[in-house]
Amino acid sequence: MKRAAIITATLALTLTGCSTVDSESTATGTESQADFLAAHDLGGMEGAEMIDHLDQMPVSQRPTDLLASVRTDELVLSDNDDDVVVDLPENQTYVSIAPYVTQTHDCFYHSxxxxLGELGNENIQVTITDETTGEVLVDEETATFDNGFVGFWLPDEATGTIEITHEGRTGVTEFSTTDDGATCVTDLRLT
Incomplete structure (x- = not known):
């Protein structure tokens, strides 16, 4: 029995030493990152596509073994075993907004x-204005996703207001896409 354990351990060390690994992939982490993304059905997607895909996914189909946190310039993905950081488009920040009437939650980086927001799959009117330039960045009728949020890619370094109207109620709040800005806006109450 002891002899079988020694032979098994030696064989394992020999096989590990003989395996071929692309040293460039290992150094940059691209091989393990690709495996991680493929395991979570995100392979072949850019960071912005991953965000759009996950945020618009029906709640009942969302992965329970994956956390995905949107930062101003990167997407942090993690499961029980690994963490992966994916760069996001330059000069843009994803801001996700959950308007509410009676209940909300504190949030800074959108997961x-x-x-989950209160108003899933609801038609809303959204106007986002840059206070510095006065430019209207978004002015559209849309619907919240199944999770109660709606997301927009906004220019970096912008600050201003978000106004949402839903069934005769309107709410306004501030936003910022600076480096210390929130990607999750949950304080827009409709009154």
């Missing part, structure tokens, strides 16, 4: 797999 694509766990954040």
């Amino acid at each position: 694509l797999t766990t954040c």
Whole structure:
């Protein structure tokens, strides 16, 4: 028995030493990152596509073994075993907004797999204005996703207001896409 354990351990060390690994992939982490993304059905997607895919996914189909946190310039993905950081488009920040009437939650970095807003699949009118330039960045009728949020890619370094109207109620709040700005807006109450 002891001899079988020694032979097994030696064989394992020999096989590990003989395996071929692309040293460039290992150094940059691209091989393990690709495996991680493929395991979570995100392979072949850019960061912005991953965000759009996960945020718009029906709540009942969301992965329960993946956390996905949107930062101003990167997407942080993690499961029980690994963490992966994916760069986001330059000069843009994803801001996700959950308008509410009676209930909300505190949030700073939007979690694509766990954040839930009150008003899922509701038609809303959204106007987002840059206070510095006065430019209207978004002015459209849209619907919240199944998770109660609606997301927009906004220019970096912008500050201003978000106004949402839903069934005769309107709410306004501030936003910022500076480095210390929130990607999750949950303080827009409709009154």
